[in-house]
Amino acid sequence: MRFLLDAEQREFARSLDGLLTSCDTPAAIRSWAAGDHAPGRALWARLAEAGVFALAVPERYGGFGPLPLDLSVAFAQVGRHAVPGPLVETVAAAALLDRLGDADAAGAHLPGIASGTTVASLCLTALGPYALDADAADTVLVVDGDTLRVGARPGPVQPSADPGRRLSRPSGGTVLAEGPAVAAAAAHAAGLAALATSAQSLGVGRALLARTVEYVKRRTQFGVPVGSFQAVKHRLADTLLALEFAEPLVHGAALALAASSPDADRDVAAAKVTAGEAAYRAARTALHLHGAVGYTDELDLSLWIRKARPLRDAWGTPAACRARVLAA
Numbered sequence: 001m002r003f004l005l006d007a008e009q010r011e012f013a014r015s016l017d018g019l020l021t022s023c024d025t026p027a028a029i030r031s032w033a034a035g036d037h038a039p040g041r042a043l044w045a046r047l048a049e050a051g052v053f054a055l056a057v058p059e060r061y062g063g064f065g066p067l068p069l070d071l072s073v074a075f076a077q078v079g080r081h082a083v084p085g086p087l088v089e090t091v092a093a094a095a096l097l098d099r100l101g102d103a104d105a106a107g108a109h110l111p112g113i114a115s116g117t118t119v120a121s122l123c124l125t126a127l128g129p130y131a132l133d134a135d136a137a138d139t140v141l142v143v144d145g146d147t148l149r150v151g152a153r154p155g156p157v158q159p160s161a162d163p164g165r166r167l168s169r170p171s172g173g174t175v176l177a178e179g180p181a182v183a184a185a186a187a188h189a190a191g192l193a194a195l196a197t198s199a200q201s202l203g204v205g206r207a208l209l210a211r212t213v214e215y216v217k218r219r220t221q222f223g224v225p226v227g228s229f230q231a232v233k234h235r236l237a238d239t240l241l242a243l244e245f246a247e248p249l250v251h252g253a254a255l256a257l258a259a260s261s262p263d264a265d266r267d268v269a270a271a272k273v274t275a276g277e278a279a280y281r282a283a284r285t286a287l288h289l290h291g292a293v294g295y296t297d298e299l300d301l302s303l304w305i306r307k308a309r310p311l312r313d314a315w316g317t318p319a320a321c322r323a324r325v326l327a328a
Contacts, residue, residue, distance in 0.1 A: 004251075005069075005073065005251070009069070009070060009073050012070065012073055012074070013073050013074075013076065013077055015050065016047075016050060016052070016074060016077040016078075017080065017081075019046060019047075019050060020043075020077060020078075020080075020081035020083065021081070023043055023046070023081070024039075025043065025082055025083060025084075026082075026303055027039060028040050028042075028084060029082060029084045029163065029164040029303050030163070030303075032085065032133075032136075032163075032166070033084075033164060033166070035135075037085075040083075040084045040085050041085075041119070041136075043084075044085055044119065045116050047074075047078070047083070047087075048114075048115060048116020048117075049116070051064060052074045052087075053090060053091060053113050053114055053115075053116055054114040054115075055067045055071045055074060055091075056071060056091035056094040056095060056098075056113070056114075056192070057094050057098070057110045057111075057113055057114040058098055061098075061106060061107065061110035061111050062114040062115060063094075063110070063114040066094075066095065066192075066258075067258070068192065068195060068254040068255075068257040068258045069254040069255060069258060071195070071196055071199070071254070072195060072196070072198070072199040072250050072251060072253075072254040073199070074199075075087070075088070075197075075199035075200045075203065076200070076202050076203040076206075076250075077203055078199075078200055078203060079199065079200035079201060079202060079203025079204040079205075079207070079279075079307075079311075080203035080204070080206055080207045081203075081207070082164065082204065082207070082303055082304055082307055084133075084164035084165075085119065085133055085136065086119065086120065086121045086131075086132045086133040086134075086136070086137060088196045088197050088200065088314075088315070089120060089121045089122040089132050089133075089137075089193065090113055090118075090119060090120045090121075090122075091113075091193075091196055092122050092189040092190070092192050092193035092196070093109070093113065093120035093122045093139075093189065094109075094110055094113045094114075094120075095185075095188055095189045095192040095193075096122065096141065096143070096148075096185045096186060096188065096189035097109055097141075097185075099184065099185040099188045099189070100148070100177060100181060100182065100185040101181060101185075102176070102177055105150075105177070109139065112138070117138075118138050118139060119133075119136060119137045119138050119139075120137055120138065120140070120141060121133055121134045121136075121137040121139075121140045121141070122140075122141045122142075122143075122189065122193070123140070123141070123142045123143070123152070123170055124143045124186050124189070124190055125142065125143065125144045125145075126145075126186075127190065127315065127316075130158065130167040130169060131152070131154065131167070131168060131169075131170045132165060132167060132314075133165070133166050134152070134154030134155075134168045134170050135154045135166060135168060137154075139151060140152040140153070140154060140170045140173070141176075142170050142173055143182060143183075143186040145183070146180060146183045147175060147177075147182060148175070148176045148177045148178070148182045148185075148186075149172075149173035149174060150173055150174055150176045151172075151173045151174050152170035152171060152172055152173035153170060153171055153172045153173070154168040154170055155168045155169040155170065155171060156169075160310060161306050161309055161310050162303075162306045162307045162309075162310045162311075163303070163306065164303065164307065165307075190315065190316075191257060191264065192257065193315040194268050194269070194271075194272045194315040194316045194321075195250070195253055195254055195257060195268050195271065195272075197272065197276075197311055197314050197315045197316075198246075198249075198250045198253065198271045198272045198274075198275040198276065199250050199254075199275070200311055201246075201275040201276045201278070201308070201311045201312065202243065202246055202247060202250055202275045202278070202279065204279045204282070204283075204304055204307050204308055204311060205239075205242075205243045205275070205278050205279035205281070205282035205283075205308070206282075207304055208279070208282040208283055208285070208286040208301070208304050208305065208308070209236065209240060209282050209285070209286075211301055211304070212236065212239075212286045212290065213227070215289065215290055216236070216289055219291075226289070232289060235285055235289065236285065236289075238281070238285075239278075239281055239282050239285045242274075242277070242278035242281050243278045243282065245274065245278070246271070246274040246275040246278045247275075249267070249270055249271040249274050249275070250271045250275055252267055252271070253267040253268045253270070253272075256268070263328065265328065266324060266325055266328035269316065269320075269321040269322075269324035269325050269328075270321070270325050272316045272321045273316075273321035273322055273325070276311060276312035276318060277312065277318060279308040279311060279312065280308045280309055280312045282308065283304070283305045283307075283308035283309065286301060286304070287305055
């Protein structure tokens, strides 16, 4: 199995990095946390123009996909720049509607997802009762057992460690489909969501490491940069190794999903736990090496630090993912 990205995929990553670097994502996150979705929706539109959401939608509905590996490339950049919003949930909703096999339902939602005009949130009650950013979504899908409801109403927003993640319990909605096909489509959507979250975690971890390396070059103690201390070098090296080890697992899981491999669930679980733990390690390293300033809300770095742990637990906790790997 080939794990290296090709030239086109690397260029896609560079173009997204350049696009998002030119945007003020910290301001968009803070606005999103305050309930102002306009800056986040502007970012969403730019990602849609770059084709990010179309990667999850089949060509017959205006997309390019489904292309799990290219999605993982895109979501690594989404994580690197900490873009707010239910991006994972939207592509997972696209995967669910595509796999469901209901042409009317797919035709009603997938073109809008591909073009970026439809923001979706998805709640699978088997994994938890909450939907991410349902208050900002154009449509909310809920799968409860083998029943799919659409148009669910968001409940009160719940607090989250990450200010850019707004959770609520959706209720109501219209039954769109029932039966074994719903459960199968939901399992497929959960796999894609876990993969995208793994890639997002990888991007968050790399951003935290890069910012921390830059900081320890500037911060001095005893007249020298703290980055010259051996203990600091070892901490940063361990963080880098964890991220480097996670990346091929994420790409391998994407290829397994694309090929509908019987080992795809195991591979996605391995990627999810490894990338999530690597990002969490990067967050702890960043907090430790930044010292007291790392705790301040005013520091933009805190937006990345506070994102790592929720992503680690979203769409499959470390314990649940390890159990799936061991059971395979």
